[in-house]
Amino acid sequence: MQKLELAKTVDTPQVSFDPTNGQFHVEGESYPENALDFYGPVFESLNQYIEMTNGPITAHFKLSYFNSSSSKCLLDIFDILEAFHSVGGKVTVNWYYQVEDEDIKESGEDFADDLSLNFSLVSFE
């Protein structure tokens, strides 16, 4: 299985997923013209991984802005992680927010709500 690497653009975040250690990163701003075009390969990569192994996934989200379509795609990513967790996969989520950015912090809390994942809110300067 190949490593996923999407470089940051003006309207999409940098995304990477390394199947050798399960490290998953999303960082930047997200308001792509077509959310499914952008996040489709991400879903595919994660799904492929959880079908193949039961190794751990550590997901890092460091987003400063995302639109509604991207939010929907993030929810779907959390669904995939939740499904993996429910069959015994080890999942850790770190949601990063800049100190004083209450809105990004609260959106992390919104996403975490009702999930049974190990979900941490991490502030940075």
Next chain:
Amino acid sequence: MKFNDNIFNSELATQRRAEAVIANPPDTFDTLLKEYIALTGQYAKLLKQAIKLTSVGDGAQRKLMRIRNDLQERNIRIQAQKAKLEQLNQKLENASVTDPLTGLHNRRYFLSFIEGEFKTILTTPAPEIDFGPSLLFLLIDIDHFKVINDTWGHASGDKVLVQFCDLIRNASRKIDTLVRWGGEEFLMVCREADRGYGATLAERLRQGVADHRFDIGTDEPITCTCSIGFAYFPFIASFPTHMGWSQVLDLADQALYAAKNSGRNAWVGVNTVEPDHTRQNPPPSFHGLRELVASDWVALSSSLGDLNDVRL
């Protein structure tokens, strides 16, 4: 998993399945219940997502509003700073074109101002007055100013200069431009000056200065006199580009020199004579006032009653 162009593909699939069940209901209640339970599960998941999406979307909007407000506040601050800077710039600009002792304009101001005036006059069509739009260049020099400085000191000389400027100011109109041209030499540039204005103004100034008692802190106030020379631009109204403003100013300077030369406390003006408007050709180029006066284009005027007393 196949991706089309819709992030709600799986939800749409659920809806299509439910519609298929309705169109073609299963035979047994158990099968129907299973479908119903699956549909309810999907519904619950979708509702949960809708709730999260709404909340997250509101958060994103709040963030954008906050950024917008921050920008607006910053913009207001920047505008205020900009206004302050512009004010400061204006002050600096004023200071750079003002003589600090007298508050009159300096040469730098004159040079930036005169080109614009020059163009205005050359492009303004002549109104119904005799010689069209014109500028009067009038140079005033305090007589024997060095003696005042040498006798009473520079501080007293400065007092004379300041009071002298007040006299000039009081004699001027709002549309006139007053310039400290050199140490004790001043230039008045008068707009909308008809051809009699120079003599009137020069005499008023000469008389006003001669009558003034200058208070320099001594027991008795002192007196002093001034000499004045003037000329008009355009020099020849029917050939306005014949002489530039600097040549006309030079004529005014030569006239001032003539006034000095003729005994001081006097004024000399250079006027063009245009006996008729039928001259087809401009005059030849003149070098100096003496040559000009010898031609039939010029008539001097002076506070010295007899023009023969004017020593060029």
